[in-house]
Amino acid sequence: MGTTVVQLTPQKLEEAKKYYAPYITPRKIPYASFFAKKDHLTITAYNSGKIMFQGDNEDQEAALWQIKESNKPKKAGSLPENFAQKSIIGSDEVGNGSYFGPLVVCAAYASKNQLPTLKKLGVKDSKMLNDKQILDLAPKIKELVFYQELVVMPQKYNQIQPDYNAVHMKVALHNQCLHLLLEKISPQQPEAILIDQFVQESTYRKYLKKEKNSVTQNLYFITKGEQYHLAVAAASIICRAEFLQKLQQLSLEIGFDLPSGAGTQSDKQAAKIIKQGGVDLLSHYAKLHFKNTEKAKKIADK
Incomplete structure (x- = not known):
């Protein structure tokens, strides 16, 4: 059994706490922010920002949080000039942190000519919109832009999950969405592809090598991608609307409300x-x- 310790920023520590929320177990550890058990691993995060991984292949799990200088999330200045005005494919996902309901991934292509209309519709970061606004906006966005959506319902998710960890599954779904969307818009080509970053680029590309039809060129990764291009915001809204609708369907099927989260x-x-x-x-x-x-x-x- 190995041990790897990674130092996180306060923001990254909060991201890690949300990421491991499904695995957190009560345990009183001095100065600890949280303690989690995932597969054959234990994860102990301290208020100091240090997070300790112990168990089988602990180095691979730690690699999700290790930020090398060359792999730090891109800042706005790292994106091409006038990126927000370019014709871009944006990709995002919803449902990864919710126990009930599906995992939904969507890629949307917003050409520079469509950006004013998207803005006029009120497309923006989905976290700034309530559920009603999202459900109203999604069909309007779908009428305007090319998009590709993949929905993995819980039963299918549970069949896949033993062979695909949460990160690998998301990489596979994002890549498949991008591949299918590029086929839809052909011969048009986006000026770039922006993925709302959920893992370090090096880890994304590591898992990408295992996928068929891998989309490897012109990829950009940045957290809070909705703030940098409306294509990501559009994809996020489509994802969120689909997740809400599917969760409602499952609630009606079982006969009582199933919460998100x-x-x-x-x-x-x-x-x-x-x-x-x-x-x-x-x-x-x-x-x-x-x-x-x-x-x-x-x-x-x-």
Whole structure:
């Protein structure tokens, strides 16, 4: 069993806490921000910003958070000049941190001629929009731009997950969306492709080597990509709307509301499903590898 320690900035520590939320378990450790168990790994994050990985292939997990000088997330100045005014494909995903509901990935192509119309529609960072605004905007965006969307429902997600960790799965889906969208818009070519960054570029490209039809050229990675180009904002809104609709469908199917996120309410609702039909039934609604599953089992057994 190996040990790797990485120093994170306060912002990165907060990102790590959100990323590992499904795996966090209660444990009192002095000066610790959180403690998580993922597969055969333990992750201990300290308030100082240090995060310790222990277990099998701990170096690979740590690599998700190690930032080498050449691989630091690009700043606005690292993007081509006048990037926000160019014809760009933007790519984003929704649902990765939610126990219930699908994982949705979308790529959208916004040509420079479409940017004024997108702006007039009110397209912006989806986090600045409420659910009603998102559901109203998504169909209007779909009528305007070329896009490619992939939806992995929980049952399929659970079949794939043992062979694809969360990062690898997202890389595969982003790449497939980009490949299919490039085929749709051909012979048009975007001036660049901007992926809302969820992992270091080196890690993305490492997993990309395992994929067919890999899109490798003219890729840019930046966190909060919606702020740098409306194509990413459009993709994010389409993703979010699809996630909300699918979560609502699953709620209607099971007969009660399924929350987004991975909090205690998710544990309680999952326990109700387990009582109805066991973990087999739960696999149709939830991502089983989340820690919520074990918590729900305990609640159901009471």
